[in-house]
Amino acid sequence: xxxxxxxxxxxxxxxxxxxxxxxxxxxxxxxSDGSIKKLPTLRGRAIVNLFYEDSTRTRIxxxxxxxxxxxxxxxxxxxxxxxxxxxxxxxxxxxxxxMGADAVIxxxxxxxxxxxxxxxxxxxxPVINAGDGTHQHPTQALLDAFTIRNRFGxxxxxxxxxxxxIIGDILHSRVARSNVFLASILGAEVTLISPPTLxxxxxxxxxxxxxxxxDDHINDFDVVMPLxxxxxRMHEGFFPTEREFSRHFGVxxxxxxxxxxxxxxxxxxxxxxxxxxxxxSADSDRSLIVNQVTNGVFVRMAVxxxxxxGVNQGLGES
Amino acid sequence: MSSKxxxxxxxxxxxxxxxxxxxxxxxxxxxxxxxxxxxxxxxVKSDEVIDLGGMTVVPSFxxxxxxxxxxxxxxxxxxxxxSRAAVKGGFGAISAMPNTNPVADTAGVVEQVHSLGVxxxxxxxxxxGAVTVGQQGERLAEILAMAESRAKVRIFSDDGHCVAxxxxxxxxxxxxxxxxxxxxxxxxxxxxxxxxxxxxxxxxARLGLKGWPAVAEEAIIARDVLLADHVxxxxxxxxxxxxxxxxxxRWAKTRGINVTAEVTPHHLLLTEDxxxxxxxxxxxxxxxxxxxxxxVLREGLADGTIDIIATDHAPHPDESKDxxxxxxxxxxxxxxxxxxxxxxxxxxxxxxxxxxxxDSLTMKPxxxxxxxxxxxxxxxxxxxxxxxxxxxxRWHVDREKSxxxxxxxxxxxxxxxxxxxxxxxxxSWVLRAGTVTR
Numbered sequence: 217x218x219x220x221x222x223x224x225x226x227x228x229x230x231x232x233x234x235x236x237x238x239x240x241x242x243x244x245x246x247x248s249d250g251s252i253k254k255l256p257t258l259r260g261r262a263i264v265n266l267f268y269e270d271s272t273r274t275r276i277x278x279x280x281x282x283x284x285x286x287x288x289x290x291x292x293x294x295x296x297x298x299x300x301x302x303x304x305x306x307x308x309x310x311x312x313x314x315m316g317a318d319a320v321i322x323x324x325x326x327x328x329x330x331x332x333x334x335x336x337x338x339x340x341x342p343v344i345n346a347g348d349g350t351h352q353h354p355t356q357a358l359l360d361a362f363t364i365r366n367r368f369g370x371x372x373x374x375x376x377x378x379x380x381x382i383i384g385d386i387l388h389s390r391v392a393r394s395n396v397f398l399a400s401i402l403g404a405e406v407t408l409i410s411p412p413t414l415x416x417x418x419x420x421x422x423x424x425x426x427x428x429x430x431d432d433h434i435n436d437f438d439v440v441m442p443l444x445x446x447x448x449r450m451h452e453g454f455f456p457t458e459r460e461f462s463r464h465f466g467v468x469x470x471x472x473x474x475x476x477x478x479x480x481x482x483x484x485x486x487x488x489x490x491x492x493x494x495x496x497s498a499d500s501d502r503s504l505i506v507n508q509v510t511n512g513v514f515v516r517m518a519v520x521x522x523x524x525x526g527v528n529q530g531l532g533e534s
Numbered sequence: 535m536s537s538k539x540x541x542x543x544x545x546x547x548x549x550x551x552x553x554x555x556x557x558x559x560x561x562x563x564x565x566x567x568x569x570x571x572x573x574x575x576x577x578v579k580s581d582e583v584i585d586l587g588g589m590t591v592v593p594s595f596x597x598x599x600x601x602x603x604x605x606x607x608x609x610x611x612x613x614x615x616x617s618r619a620a621v622k623g624g625f626g627a628i629s630a631m632p633n634t635n636p637v638a639d640t641a642g643v644v645e646q647v648h649s650l651g652v653x654x655x656x657x658x659x660x661x662x663g664a665v666t667v668g669q670q671g672e673r674l675a676e677i678l679a680m681a682e683s684r685a686k687v688r689i690f691s692d693d694g695h696c697v698a699x700x701x702x703x704x705x706x707x708x709x710x711x712x713x714x715x716x717x718x719x720x721x722x723x724x725x726x727x728x729x730x731x732x733x734x735x736x737x738x739a740r741l742g743l744k745g746w747p748a749v750a751e752e753a754i755i756a757r758d759v760l761l762a763d764h765v766x767x768x769x770x771x772x773x774x775x776x777x778x779x780x781x782x783x784r785w786a787k788t789r790g791i792n793v794t795a796e797v798t799p800h801h802l803l804l805t806e807d808x809x810x811x812x813x814x815x816x817x818x819x820x821x822x823x824x825x826x827x828x829x830v831l832r833e834g835l836a837d838g839t840i841d842i843i844a845t846d847h848a849p850h851p852d853e854s855k856d857x858x859x860x861x862x863x864x865x866x867x868x869x870x871x872x873x874x875x876x877x878x879x880x881x882x883x884x885x886x887x888x889x890x891x892x893d894s895l896t897m898k899p900x901x902x903x904x905x906x907x908x909x910x911x912x913x914x915x916x917x918x919x920x921x922x923x924x925x926x927x928r929w930h931v932d933r934e935k936s937x938x939x940x941x942x943x944x945x946x947x948x949x950x951x952x953x954x955x956x957x958x959x960x961x962s963w964v965l966r967a968g969t970v971t972r
Binding site: 335349352 | 739813861
């Protein structure tokens with residue numbers, strides 16, 4: 217089964233592609249349990265982390281993943297963009313290409329910037345989207361799916377029948393978009409819970425149920441995933457106060473208690489403790505938030521491996 | 535002593551055999567027939583007899599919405615380069631929108647643009663004046679000064695921006711009654727469209743691009759037609775882009791409200807799905823909309839709810855388009871492809887006859903703008919300003935061959951019909967066999 221050349225959106229992946237990534241991540245996790253954490257697979261390859269948005273966590277996660285595959289990592293923290301009249305994306309890309317980048321991992325505030333990079337002919341190697349505007353964050357969705365599968369599924373399978381609730385600012389969330397579409401191709405049932413102001417036009421056609429309240433159905437869900445809500449949204453009239461948002465849409469102790477006992481909490485991070493999730497819930501033993509971070513490295517290793525090594529069987533081959 | 539040119543073997547807009555003569559800058563004889571008898575011309579010998587090979591002769595086109603960028607953004611376009619692009623597209627008159635730098639909100643700037651057009655000597659350039667100072671929407675510009683300047687401005691617009699303050703819009707509509715002028719509104723409620731990138735729909739939701747909802751256009755048009763009615767003035771609506779806007783304008787016309795409307799060729803053909811490429815060549819304001827909007831716009835032009843086609847030719851230098859979507863400028867060039875794209879959308883689809891299409895590109899815009907030299911059919915006594923079209927010939931759009939200084943056409947690579955072969959401007963050739971003469 218053919219892998220796409222780039223990973224720009226989860227919509228580029230088939231169900232088989234997605235399961236292969238998760239299975240590869242499982243294998244990499246197993247290998248990492250041993251004493252040797254590094255594999256020689258991508259030795260000699262130069263991978264660039266082209267980050268136009270501050271993101272220590274994702275960048276370090278990708279950097280760790282690349283280094284564990286023995287690749288050379290170049291971190292390019294671009295200040296300014298075409299918008300602020302810094303060096304244009306095109307010029308940066310051409311420069312990186314000229315310096316011999318084999319692959320570019322890009323995080324950018326503009327939706328579609330990775331696609332432009334991939335399709336405008338400025339970069340020759342694979343482009344991996346580490347989050348573009350409000351569009352997609354494919355590796356986040358993959359690590360979320362991996363985390364969920366480790367708890368509710370098994371290697372070789374998808375997420376069939378798992379019930380997932382994503383709560384909060386769907387409108388502005390690339391994580392929500394990636395999770396909805398990935399979860400649905402893996403067979404999970406997604407419910408989106410949000411005030412109508414934070415749901416995009418046309419959402420009725422997404423593969424998800426829509427609800428405006430949490431409490432009626434909270435015990436249905438195997439996974440509850442609150443999204444970070446930005447304070448700026450309050451000033452734009454999306455909701456009146458943080459207090460109202462937190463009270464009606466926040467994951468807190470009371471709601472945690474109503475969840476089924478096997479239910480878990482995920483969060484893409486960074487969290488606004490006290491707003492979309494309270495500290496007790498975030499730190500409870502039902503929270504897999506720390507697991508997500510660990511799993512992020514394995515999933516990103518899997519993605520780099522599958523896109524760059526060109527094989528999808530047998531690890532440790534360079 | 536002016537030379538006399540005789541033209542034979544031509545066809546008029548209705549397909550009738552045509553022969554005519556030009557002396558100096560006027561048409562001195564115009565002879566058509568629909569029967570088999572060949573028309574005869576006067577006995578006076580011609581200096582030149584030109585066989586037009588069966589091609590169609592129509593009045594040269596009139597654009598009520600052109601961005602010439604001069605003064606201030608000459609890297610994108612100048613009055614001269616824009617005029618050359620216009621001529622290549624078959625236009626004999628263009629209307630320069632005032633969102634230049636400085637803004638054309640004084641007699642001085644409109645006279646400058648007017649002079650540049652006269653100097654270019656390729657087509658008539660009619661400056662449009664700003665409605666408000668600096669197009670900031672706070673206070674009226676010196677509209678009367680611009681109307682009485684050498685540029686004789688009749689159309690006023692803040693295009694690029696909406697005249698959003700309802701009181702200011704009311705005042706502007708009242709004020710232009712002094713000289714039978716018209717306010718051309720760019721209908722875009724600013725608060726509803728802050729940061730907007732493309733049409734608000736399922737597509738924008740999926741692509742993660744901030745939406746520009748149709749209601750932001752429709753609500754302003756609804757308000758403005760009622761204002762125009764209340765103060766008994768004329769309103770022109772720029773670049774109508776939604777089905778709802780067409781319905782509101784239709785309703786207004788049935789109420790006898792004095793409103794006219796324009797649609798661009800690109801809104802008659804292209805839809806929002808093109809944004810999935812994230813290629814900013816498709817980024818425009820108002821944005822490309824849904825297939826249903828395109829359908830209703832076409833019906834609106836066919837039934838006269840929308841009066842005219844206007845290009846909204848918006849040139850931008852490469853660096854403003856060769857980037858990520860959010861960072862890119864809004865706009866598409868359109869002068870050179872206007873006829874062929876409109877023909878494809880309206881005539882090839884069977885919605886309009888060729889003659890009616892030409893009307894919507896020539897006399898009707900001239901009537902709205904008050905451009906008397908262009909407002910009547912070609913006949914004896916008219917200015918010799920006409921366009922010769924080869925209806926059969928197909929051609930390819932090549933952005934590298936743009937006469938505009940800018941290359942941001944969304945139609946690159948398309949194969950189209952209806953080729954503009956020649957253009958005569960006030961008795962002089964400005965386009966011959968597809969090449970601009972100067």
